[in-house]
Amino acid sequence: MSTKLSFHLSFLVCLFSLLLVTSCSEDEGGDTLGVVTEEIVSTSGERVILTGRILSQVEITLEDHGFEISSEESFSNPTILSLGERDRPGRFVAETGNLSIEENYFSRAYLINNGEKMFGEAVPFSTLSPQLVCFSPLIGRENTSMTIQGNNFTEDTKIIWDGTEITPSEINFESFLHFSAPAINQNTLIEIQVVSQGKTLTFSEPFEYIIGKWDLVRPFEDQLGKSEAVYFKVGEEFVYGLGHAIPTFSLMDFFKVLDVNTLDTTNIFFPGTAVEGAFFSGPYFGGGSIQRNRPVDPVLFNTTAFWKYDNQSFELLADVPAALYQAAAIQAADKLYLYGGETTDRKPSTETFIYDIPGNSWTQGTEAPFSPRNSYPSFNYNGSNYFIAKDSTFYRHDLGLDTWEVIGEYPYEVKEYGIVQQIDDIVYIGMMGSSRKLYGLQVDGLKWIPKRTPQEVNPYFTISAYTHNGEIFVFRGLQPEGFDRSLWKLDPKAF
Structure with a gap:
């Protein structure tokens, strides 16, 4: 047998063996079902956005999937973010806004298949502190449209205007509080405070009424x-x-x-x-x-x-x-x-x-x-x-x-x-x-x-x-x- 013919036969044998191994691997992995806790996309004072992924190469029918969140790594009494049934693998996203500020949490993805619950790896995250940036205008009249800018404001945020509580007319992007300056009472220099989930923040510079x-x-x-x-x-x-x-x-x-x-x-x-x-x-x-x-x-x-x-x-x-x-x-x-x-x-x-x-x-x-x-x-x-x-x-x-x-x-x-x-x-x-x-x-x-x-x-x-x-x-x-x-x-x- 010539050297060239021997080389071609050897190549064909190797190629056949590789295809056989690959085929066996796909068959073995095709029935595998898994779930992964991918990442914490973003956090704020009371909100978190998470992503997970369902792994499978065959058709699936899940009764439920989502995330569990707990302040304890043991996940005793967790908050469950249920996303419901699912019939395909791939990435999924969830968001919640019911968390406490300045708290350490653990999250994990889950799925339920044929009554069996599977979990991804636990991923820790922390919620953030409310912060003040500025307010505008610094000087104005009563009923002036006011804006407080900051970060990580919660839904229950209130404004304390010279000791009087004000509910913002709008809270945009957890960063902007909108309200109107009240009528002048006794003071013309007004201390402004913001309270989110019981945490009080105070501006160092007062608002000043235009008077005269x-x-x-x-x-x-x-x-x-x-x-x-x-x-x-x-x-x-x-x-x-x-x-x-x-x-x-x-x-x-x-x-x-x-x-x-x-x-x-x-x-x-x-x-x-x-x-x-x-x-x-x-x-x-x-x-x-x-x-x-x-x-x-x-x-x-x-x-x-x-x-x-x-x-x-x-x-x-x-x-x-x-x-x-x-x-x-x-x-x-x-x-x-x-x-x-x-x-x-x-x-x-x-x-x-x-x-x-x-x-x-x-x-x-x-x-x-x-x-x-x-x-x-x-x-x-x-x-x-x-x-x-x-x-x-x-x-x-x-x-x-x-x-x-x-x-x-x-x-x-x-x-x-x-x-x-x-x-x-x-x-x-x-x-x-x-x-x-x-x-x-x-x-x-x-x-x-x-x-x-x-x-x-x-x-x-x-x-x-x-x-x-x-x-x-x-x-x-x-x-x-x-x-x-x-x-x-x-x-x-x-x-």
């Missing part, structure tokens, strides 16, 4: 125009004047003194030249244009005169080193800081000047990184001067270090002629242009807190403002020129 109570004090008819005027409060007097007179729009050459207790006014003569766009802070004012400013005018007729108001009289002080229109002035201790404004050739100035009050003298300061204007908000707080620019940029000038830095942005649209009034450690800023939007700024934390707004029907404009006895008084006019003026009062802590 506005009252219309009275209509206020006089000749005060819009905010090219000068105004400031000294003691029990609110002093305002200069700027445009109504209805002639000529420049006012006098001041009015308002008694903040009686609201009676007194006209007082001003010995200087009438101006518009003067700077002012405390009893000090100066500069401005001696002619009415129009945007098309190529030059401004600015003055350097500088004045102090004192008990219904005026004292002329040392001239300002530069003739400026709408410069921003801030009094701090025994200094008056003067920033920016517009020069006589209509260029924005970035120069700063410092007036020494005891010495009645001026020195030049460090140049500002932009051109401040008194038509935009500025104030002093705790050793620094603060400015909000036209583009909403929020600047701080540290007076001790004589350094400038950008510290944030104003949270709303910036327009001219709003209010800046400080009560305790809160600076109230806003109501610019025709907007009624007002914020209380916690300067130390740079937290902007919205306040309630006056119920004005028409678009009124801010003319001037002052504080008295913890309340803010705001003059508002129906048009920028100040027609149909009214005096409003805000109690920022009332509700």
Whole structure:
């Protein structure tokens, strides 16, 4: 026999033997029935999703299949997740939501065939703890739609709002609780807690109600125009004047003194030249244009005169080193800081000047990184001067270090002629242009807190403002020129 023929015969014998062995193996395994606990797909606070698999290569008819879950490895008194009859092998999935949070469990797949119950291997798993992530909004009114975000919330989850229990209107994906903020009771800062299966979680930051109570004090008819005027409060007097007179729009050459207790006014003569766009802070004012400013005018007729108001009289002080229109002035201790404004050739100035009050003298300061204007908000707080620019940029000038830095942005649209009034450690800023939007700024934390707004029907404009006895008084006019003026009062802590 040739070598080639011998090789072919040997190959055929081996192939036949392999097929015979394979056939025998399939016949022996075809009647085998088994069940496997595959994996724990996911767990949460009270839910688990599991998969199992039935193994068989022949047709089957099972009376039942599913999972058993128990907190004991012996599976005494287990929870049974029955999936019912089944007539084919393969994977099956079950889910339950009746577990306890933070608990260790064991699970195993099972099947029942001809009355005989078979089990897969026990697989351990643990349920998770409820967790808080955040809530929004942080600040709002009563009936504000609220959302608490977290993880592993259970179906019995409740919200504790300042000690009062609230049932969420919806619980989505075990992660989002929806409800409405209740009406204000006594507290405006609200501690929020979440309770799931008896476990209490507390947010470190409170919810804050938007508060503030506005009252219309009275209509206020006089000749005060819009905010090219000068105004400031000294003691029990609110002093305002200069700027445009109504209805002639000529420049006012006098001041009015308002008694903040009686609201009676007194006209007082001003010995200087009438101006518009003067700077002012405390009893000090100066500069401005001696002619009415129009945007098309190529030059401004600015003055350097500088004045102090004192008990219904005026004292002329040392001239300002530069003739400026709408410069921003801030009094701090025994200094008056003067920033920016517009020069006589209509260029924005970035120069700063410092007036020494005891010495009645001026020195030049460090140049500002932009051109401040008194038509935009500025104030002093705790050793620094603060400015909000036209583009909403929020600047701080540290007076001790004589350094400038950008510290944030104003949270709303910036327009001219709003209010800046400080009560305790809160600076109230806003109501610019025709907007009624007002914020209380916690300067130390740079937290902007919205306040309630006056119920004005028409678009009124801010003319001037002052504080008295913890309340803010705001003059508002129906048009920028100040027609149909009214005096409003805000109690920022009332509700």
